[in-house]
Amino acid sequence: MKNTVDFSGRPFHFIGIGGIGMSALAYVLAQRQLPVSGSDIRPSHITQRLQELGAHIFREQEASNLQFFLPTAEPASESLQPATVGVGATNVKKTEQSLKLEPKLNRATGAAALPQVICSTAINTTNFEYLAALELGCPIFHRSDVLAALIQDYQSIAVAGTHGKTTTSSMIGYLLLMAGNDPTIVVGGEVKAWEGNARLGGGAYLVAEADESDGSLVKFSPQLGVVTNIELDHPDHYESLEQVINTFEIFASRCQIVVGCIDSPPVCSRIKPHISYSLNPDAGADYTASDVVYLADGITAQIWERGEILGELNLPLLGQHNLSNALAAVAVGRHLGLEFEVIASAIATFAGAKRRFELRGEVNNIRFIDDYAHHPSEIRATLAAARQNSPNQRIVAIFQPHRYSRTVSLLADFAQCFNDADLVVITEIYSAGEPNNGLVNGQQVAQEIAAYNPHAVYQPSLQSVVEFLQETLRPNDLALFLGAGNLNQVIPELIANFEAAEKDALGEYPCPV
Numbered sequence: 001m002k003n004t005v006d007f008s009g010r011p012f013h014f015i016g017i018g019g020i021g022m023s024a025l026a027y028v029l030a031q032r033q034l035p036v037s038g039s040d041i042r043p044s045h046i047t048q049r050l051q052e053l054g055a056h057i058f059r060e061q062e063a064s065n066l067q068f069f070l071p072t073a074e075p076a077s078e079s080l081q082p083a084t085v086g087v088g089a090t091n092v093k094k095t096e097q098s099l100k101l102e103p104k105l106n107r108a109t110g111a112a113a114l115p116q117v118i119c120s121t122a123i124n125t126t127n128f129e130y131l132a133a134l135e136l137g138c139p140i141f142h143r144s145d146v147l148a149a150l151i152q153d154y155q156s157i158a159v160a161g162t163h164g165k166t167t168t169s170s171m172i173g174y175l176l177l178m179a180g181n182d183p184t185i186v187v188g189g190e191v192k193a194w195e196g197n198a199r200l201g202g203g204a205y206l207v208a209e210a211d212e213s214d215g216s217l218v219k220f221s222p223q224l225g226v227v228t229n230i231e232l233d234h235p236d237h238y239e240s241l242e243q244v245i246n247t248f249e250i251f252a253s254r255c256q257i258v259v260g261c262i263d264s265p266p267v268c269s270r271i272k273p274h275i276s277y278s279l280n281p282d283a284g285a286d287y288t289a290s291d292v293v294y295l296a297d298g299i300t301a302q303i304w305e306r307g308e309i310l311g312e313l314n315l316p317l318l319g320q321h322n323l324s325n326a327l328a329a330v331a332v333g334r335h336l337g338l339e340f341e342v343i344a345s346a347i348a349t350f351a352g353a354k355r356r357f358e359l360r361g362e363v364n365n366i367r368f369i370d371d372y373a374h375h376p377s378e379i380r381a382t383l384a385a386a387r388q389n390s391p392n393q394r395i396v397a398i399f400q401p402h403r404y405s406r407t408v409s410l411l412a413d414f415a416q417c418f419n420d421a422d423l424v425v426i427t428e429i430y431s432a433g434e435p436n437n438g439l440v441n442g443q444q445v446a447q448e449i450a451a452y453n454p455h456a457v458y459q460p461s462l463q464s465v466v467e468f469l470q471e472t473l474r475p476n477d478l479a480l481f482l483g484a485g486n487l488n489q490v491i492p493e494l495i496a497n498f499e500a501a502e503k504d505a506l507g508e509y510p511c512p513v
């Protein structure tokens, strides 16, 4: 019999628990008082938050982690002995410390004691903890199997699309929260309103992000599906745009109702949404906007529903791409029966998700902004928003290409998406766990961009980026950090350095005697 995810009390053990999708599920299950544990090779504030909830987090990823679920702590069999194992780049060693761990988990007997092991796509089949779970006979699921089961448990809204999933799903979750529906929310980014990427509510609705990167969104059967747009973004999984479209068609066929943006040609012609939205008032969509005014701190627009005006929307986000995301949220809210006034007043206070055009600080009239853009269309949209918002500032775009597969496949598009930047800094490619195929590197990306924007330079490392920007940034610059990897780690250091330099310049520090 095919295993089904058991929410009745059997333990969950997440391999890769610190992932943005994995941790959201782990959070909700832990909040539902289910036994949750997991491991991750990268401790973070996200794993720390789960630990504070009582989840058992193993800092090393090794076969013996699973021994702690067995009623007796018999030494593992020879084949499981993880004296020294390699996990990815991490050689881990069973340590005395780990033997002292006493899991705060219920100790059922026999097979029932074994946890349901949940794996991220980032966990490959050579992972020793995964292999140990297989050998012990644990039920093994993918992250999407747990999400699919949760989606079945609620009146669910699943937000899919190549770009804008996290922003749109977070906005929908937020407006349902503000409307008093107490939703459960599972998204791919961190949102201030619920201080993270997940929230357990007591209401009937679940709002989830439906990730297409590994094709697993075809498992979901939500009442309401949203498709924001469709492009090729994961050549590591899809051979062509046609394959991406086919996957979204399967997803859409499993939704009772589909809300879609018909400004995206494949959504318009292939998904054919039941409820449509468009930035073009003449496109004949069910929802659209007119009288759009782009302000310094957001956007106002008149919102229309099937030819009738609903009223004014004040969106505290920048860029027409976010107005498009907001139209999706309005369409969903209206479909769920909310008054436009309730929707508009909620969206007016939506602060967005972290790392989505997030202002990290301002020093000496230099603004430091963090954005998750890692696809040419996302970079183009975000630079257009920055240019619109700051027509008189010098825009310095610092971009960390993300995945070798995406960079080589979309190189021609990356070359032409930085035209709105006055200066472009390109770093070495962030692997995201991919092997370096040797087909492309950051310097080549900078060279390709320079053919269209002559002010493109290559700074290979995060340290060289810091040194370069300290010499280059000047008052009235907008420093826009673009990427989904670890580039944004340099922002706090840069801000601190500029603050120190400013204090020096103001003579606030006594001169050394």
Ligand SMILES: CC(=O)N[C@H]1[C@@H](OP(=O)(O)OP(=O)(O)OC[C@H]2O[C@@H](n3ccc(=O)[nH]c3=O)[C@H](O)[C@@H]2O)O[C@H](CO)[C@@H](O)[C@@H]1O[C@H](C)C(=O)O
Residues within 6 Å of the ligand: 015, 016, 017, 018, 019, 020, 021, 022, 023, 039, 040, 041, 042, 061, 087, 088, 120, 121, 122, 123, 124, 127, 143, 187, 188, 209, 210, 211, 213, 214, 433
């Ligand atoms: C790989 C993958 O499918 N990632 C997607 C999945 O997150 P999750 O499944 O949690 O994946 P992770 O965030 O990438 O986080 C993965 C976690 O796994 C650890 N690790 C990784 C390797 C290893 O050997 N051991 C080990 O512990 C590692 O340290 C990290 O914390 O779902 C999210 C929500 O939709 C997507 O945003 C996310 O990125 C998609 C692609 C995108 O938005 O395009």
Ligand SMILES: Nc1ncnc2c1ncn2[C@@H]1O[C@H](COP(=O)(O)OP(=O)(O)OP(=O)(O)O)[C@@H](O)[C@H]1O
Residues within 6 Å of the ligand: 161, 162, 163, 164, 165, 166, 167, 168, 188, 189, 228, 229, 321, 322, 324, 325, 355, 356, 357, 371, 372, 373, 374, 377, 378, 379, 381, 382
């Ligand atoms: N509707 C949109 N069209 C194009 N770009 C967008 C759109 N919405 C957001 N973006 C850009 O894409 C970035 C990622 O946004 P978001 O995280 O909401 O999308 P996502 O689909 O969850 O991303 P991913 O799946 O790649 O992690 C944003 O920081 C912004 O630069």
Ligand SMILES: C[C@H](N)C(=O)O
Residues within 6 Å of the ligand: 213, 374, 402, 403, 432, 484
């Ligand atoms: C950023 C996106 N989650 C990727 O891994 O490509």
